[in-house]
Structures are given as structure tokens and as C-alpha cells.
Amino acid sequence: MTEFPDYCLRGIRNRSGIREQYGRVQVYAKAYKPDTRSKDWRTDGWIATSINWEDDEEALKDIFENTEASAYGAARLARNHLDDFKANPNTHDIVDYERAPLPDNRYHGNIVFRNGSHEGLINMLCGTLALESIFIPRPDS
Secondary structure (H helix, E strand, O other), X not given: OOOOOOEEEXXXXXXXXXXXXXXXXXXXXXXHOOEXXXXXXXXXXXXXXXXXXXXXXXXXXXXXXXXOOOOOOEEEEEHHHHHHXXXXXXXXXXXXXEEOOEOOEOOEEEEEEEOOOXXXXXXXXXXXHHHOOEEEOXXXX
16 A cells, blocks of 8 residues: 555535536535634644545445445545645645544545635635546445
């Protein structure tokens, strides 16, 4: 296993994270909006959007086992899109990612955004991530 696999997964917890349009379900920016409450427990100046790193096929199963966090499915995002942000001089110090395993979730990580960044910029970044994502429906839907 590499430190960061080629893909990460984001559970879609509410309807505003997806839209049915043009005969398909599309991921929307709200699916990637960071939890601004994370600034209260993070001391590094970042706010976080929780993800699972897709180390193996069990990572997706883990997402779907948390029915609250994936009530409306999941989004798969290629890591290279995050790397593009890190390489871009306009965003290299605003977006990053990390692995942050939890006691009950070895796949856990975060996409992190610089705390204090303009909301419009965060919305643009999240929209770009959403456009590059593939929607995965819940297996029980």
C-alpha cells in the first residue's frame, strides 16, 4: 500500500451534495464543503473535509457502513486532481490532503483548506472537486 492511493472517497450525507440532471446523478460542491467546526479542534490553521482513502475495495464498504455519512451515496475523486491544486501557484497553499486514521476507520483522511480563505474561493475549489468526481450510489438504493 502506498501512503496515498490514486483515489479517495467522500460520503454524501445530504441531498444538497448531489443533483439528478441530464439522466445522471452529479456530485455538487456542497459534498466537499469543509466542516468549519474543525477549526475548533485543529491547531494547524486548516479546516477539514473528511474522506476515506481508497486503499482497497473495503474502503468503499466502510463508507457505506456509515449510513448517516453516506445516506445519498459516495463520490470517488482521483488524487491527481488534489495534486493539481497543490502544484498550482494560486492554490498550492490553500488546499492539501492528509491521512488521519481513526480507531474505527483505518482509511480516514481529510482534504484540508486553509482556514480564513474567502468562502467564494472555497466554493470554487469544492465545485472543481465535485466536477471531477464520480457518483457511486448506495448499494441498497
